[in-house]
Amino acid sequence: MSNTSQASAAASPPPPAAAMRAARSSSSVRGILWKIALLGIVDAIAVFGLFMLLLQESWVPFGIVLAVTLIVNVIYFMPGWLPAKYLTPGLLFLAVFQIFVVVYSGYIAFTNYGDGRNGTKEDAIETILLTAQQRVPDSPTYRLTVLEQFGEYFFLVTDPEGEVLLGSADQPLERVTGYGTDSTGRADSLPGFTTLTFGDLLQNQQTVTQLAVPLSDDPNDGALRTSDGSNAYLYLSQLTYDEATDTFVDRTGTIYRDGGDGAFVSDAGRELVPGWTIQVGFDNFVTAFTTENIRGPLISVTIWTFAFAILSVASTFALGLFLALVFNKPSMRGKKVYRLIMILPYAFPGFLSGLVWLGLFNQEFGYINQVLFGGASIPWLTDPWLAKFSVLFVNLWLGFPYMFLICTGALQSIPEELTEAATVDGARPWAVFRLIKFPLLLVSVAPLLISSFAFNFNNFNIIYMLTGGGPRDVTAGVDAGATDILITLVYKVAFGEGTGRDYGLASAFAILIFFIVATVSIISFRQTKALEELN
Amino acid sequence: MTAIDVSSASAAPESGAPRAIPARRRRGPGHWFLDTGWRHLIGLVMLVFAAFPLLYVLSASLNPTGTLVGSNDLFRTIDIGNYIRLFQLPQQPFAAWFVNTMVIGLVTAVGTVFLGALAAYAFSRMRFTGRRVGLLTLLLVQMFPQLLGVVAIFLLLSGIGEVFPQIGIGTQAGLVLVYLGGALGVNTYLMYGFFNTVPVSIDEAAKIDGASHARIFFTIILRLVAPILAVVGLLSFIATSSEFVIASIVLTDPQTQTLAVGLYQFVSQETSRNWTIFSAGAVLAAIPVMALFLYLQKYIIGGLTAGSVK
Numbered sequence: 001m002s003n004t005s006q007a008s009a010a011a012s013p014p015p016p017a018a019a020m021r022a023a024r025s026s027s028s029v030r031g032i033l034w035k036i037a038l039l040g041i042v043d044a045i046a047v048f049g050l051f052m053l054l055l056q057e058s059w060v061p062f063g064i065v066l067a068v069t070l071i072v073n074v075i076y077f078m079p080g081w082l083p084a085k086y087l088t089p090g091l092l093f094l095a096v097f098q099i100f101v102v103v104y105s106g107y108i109a110f111t112n113y114g115d116g117r118n119g120t121k122e123d124a125i126e127t128i129l130l131t132a133q134q135r136v137p138d139s140p141t142y143r144l145t146v147l148e149q150f151g152e153y154f155f156l157v158t159d160p161e162g163e164v165l166l167g168s169a170d171q172p173l174e175r176v177t178g179y180g181t182d183s184t185g186r187a188d189s190l191p192g193f194t195t196l197t198f199g200d201l202l203q204n205q206q207t208v209t210q211l212a213v214p215l216s217d218d219p220n221d222g223a224l225r226t227s228d229g230s231n232a233y234l235y236l237s238q239l240t241y242d243e244a245t246d247t248f249v250d251r252t253g254t255i256y257r258d259g260g261d262g263a264f265v266s267d268a269g270r271e272l273v274p275g276w277t278i279q280v281g282f283d284n285f286v287t288a289f290t291t292e293n294i295r296g297p298l299i300s301v302t303i304w305t306f307a308f309a310i311l312s313v314a315s316t317f318a319l320g321l322f323l324a325l326v327f328n329k330p331s332m333r334g335k336k337v338y339r340l341i342m343i344l345p346y347a348f349p350g351f352l353s354g355l356v357w358l359g360l361f362n363q364e365f366g367y368i369n370q371v372l373f374g375g376a377s378i379p380w381l382t383d384p385w386l387a388k389f390s391v392l393f394v395n396l397w398l399g400f401p402y403m404f405l406i407c408t409g410a411l412q413s414i415p416e417e418l419t420e421a422a423t424v425d426g427a428r429p430w431a432v433f434r435l436i437k438f439p440l441l442l443v444s445v446a447p448l449l450i451s452s453f454a455f456n457f458n459n460f461n462i463i464y465m466l467t468g469g470g471p472r473d474v475t476a477g478v479d480a481g482a483t484d485i486l487i488t489l490v491y492k493v494a495f496g497e498g499t500g501r502d503y504g505l506a507s508a509f510a511i512l513i514f515f516i517v518a519t520v521s522i523i524s525f526r527q528t529k530a531l532e533e534l535n
Numbered sequence: 536m537t538a539i540d541v542s543s544a545s546a547a548p549e550s551g552a553p554r555a556i557p558a559r560r561r562r563g564p565g566h567w568f569l570d571t572g573w574r575h576l577i578g579l580v581m582l583v584f585a586a587f588p589l590l591y592v593l594s595a596s597l598n599p600t601g602t603l604v605g606s607n608d609l610f611r612t613i614d615i616g617n618y619i620r621l622f623q624l625p626q627q628p629f630a631a632w633f634v635n636t637m638v639i640g641l642v643t644a645v646g647t648v649f650l651g652a653l654a655a656y657a658f659s660r661m662r663f664t665g666r667r668v669g670l671l672t673l674l675l676v677q678m679f680p681q682l683l684g685v686v687a688i689f690l691l692l693s694g695i696g697e698v699f700p701q702i703g704i705g706t707q708a709g710l711v712l713v714y715l716g717g718a719l720g721v722n723t724y725l726m727y728g729f730f731n732t733v734p735v736s737i738d739e740a741a742k743i744d745g746a747s748h749a750r751i752f753f754t755i756i757l758r759l760v761a762p763i764l765a766v767v768g769l770l771s772f773i774a775t776s777s778e779f780v781i782a783s784i785v786l787t788d789p790q791t792q793t794l795a796v797g798l799y800q801f802v803s804q805e806t807s808r809n810w811t812i813f814s815a816g817a818v819l820a821a822i823p824v825m826a827l828f829l830y831l832q833k834y835i836i837g838g839l840t841a842g843s844v845k
Contacts (some may be wrong), residue, residue, distance in 0.1 A: 053698055352817045356591070368590060
């Protein structure tokens, strides 16, 4: 096969340049078609996004999306700029979901973002008016049909005088024509809209009962709401908003003012919910560092984070190295079996390990207390110090196989001659290990120990699955516990149940982690030669 | 080596081989223990330590009593009822979690490999300004895991969801996109090293034959670096299938959740009551990952020691 092709290549003259060009251009035509198709898809998505952003009048995102789309098009249509063509897709994702996210965290840390402080002031005013609505006692009955169009719900109401009006949450009631009516004279359909059946109503009960259709453009006029989907009543807000003075007044005459903290507050200190997002400067950091019942937990959590990371690396490395030395004997039998079984904890999915040990450590029914300790009731996960021990123990179980593997590799890469030469010179095995093998091993595994430290510093899964950060410190002003590390604290402050979500404070903690990790990595990278080897 | 053999062979017939050789072989059990035996002892202890929790889960998953306390009788009775009940829970759609985890893991792995390979090719084959800085950045980026920005990711996806509901909070597509943000990082670094081992002369030969850069990349280089693509894909799959933090805030509907999120919520609510069913789920969830890991352990360990992930 190869002979004949070689022979024919040798016999026939080299392919003419024209044929070469034809072959190349046919492949490049296909390439260009691919390129156009892919870019077409990207541009179509971008244009759709731009259109939506335009409708929402979000100008900053609009500008960014527009600029990125233009740049991407330029990169792929300009000849040359080859590196950019290959790097752009990955860099785009990196920029949005890793770099921007960190910068955005930095921004959130300077706001009061959190439960009840999620949107703009306008949204807050609207929501306050809506939630303060109560049914007007002698409200007339509006006979109602709920319609749907493109996923949005509309009220088609027949008012007591027999007039038919249509409206939705964002669209005040307006008179309509062309509707269909049922036998009782109630308008029940409208061309272009789908009438909700009783079954549909039941399924979307919550959405429908929360829908408030304003009577007019002025929110103080009230809105129509329904509780059963067939009759609507007029609801009026118990609060009225005065735009000129930027205040709310309720029926009793209490005035709520914009207190500057992102909420309307009465003189007596009562706050209207929700508030809105404002920038609070360094308030979150000040809170974290000066409020007694937050600063204390924060400091102990930080110390424990370091202790956990360092002890985890140290214990897994010590056990791994010890095992590597034990099994680093060529004549020993069954090493492969030992090795295979010992890496099982490492192959086991990380999140499951924590949950499995959660059962083993269970105080009342767990295997360890019931069987190994003969029915003792040792609070492995609920005593602050025992919980710390348990977390470290489980992390040792999880992590020693990795250290065993890398230490074995590093030991085997140390030339045998060094050991032999030292032995000939009269060194005992311990001295050979301490003075020759260990320093050489440390050189090759040091970078791995550093990244292991960095990993354990943010080892969320093991802590959260095993103890959930607990046992909880009840005196703390945040949901912090004895085994919480910084990243679990961030998660619990931001998304925890029980205490309200406080994105601002959580982001302030995240920024703190960011600075700690940055400092550690800068120092460690200076110490290692990882950076110098780049070429 | 040969010299010793010769001398011992020549000495043997005269000084009495039957005495000398058995004495060498049979140094007594005490000596064997001091030399090798204690290593087996430690090995056995470690086997128990390493394997016990896994055997315990397996035993619990086959235990018909259902509870945590009943699971303490290891392998007393064997019953696959838990595996059947696992798929019949109305509130915990295990089958859906399993499929979701596989799909999200696979799509993320493929995307990660593709984005990473593109970048690694550029770093390995092209010389441009910012190349060194770019490589340094990739090294540094791995120090900052995405979960640090979990709050911002949540708010960002909420914001994106208002424009593109298909990739907002609650969607798996959005979660995959977030994961792909971590595609360039340690993976690219692994691939970069491997790409460098492919001789540049291959690229040049193909270029002379008239192949475009895209053709060289897709049809020649990618095939030559297939082993590292498999390793990176696998590492990414394993990492994704264990990821909890971001998945737990993005995926809100039980039908869309992954195994990590679903099983955690399942067992954290009623640890002791649901124990054996959870164990069955854990066994099923662990099998694909462990099988892949053990099957390709040689490559993974090579990759891990080069880049260090876990």
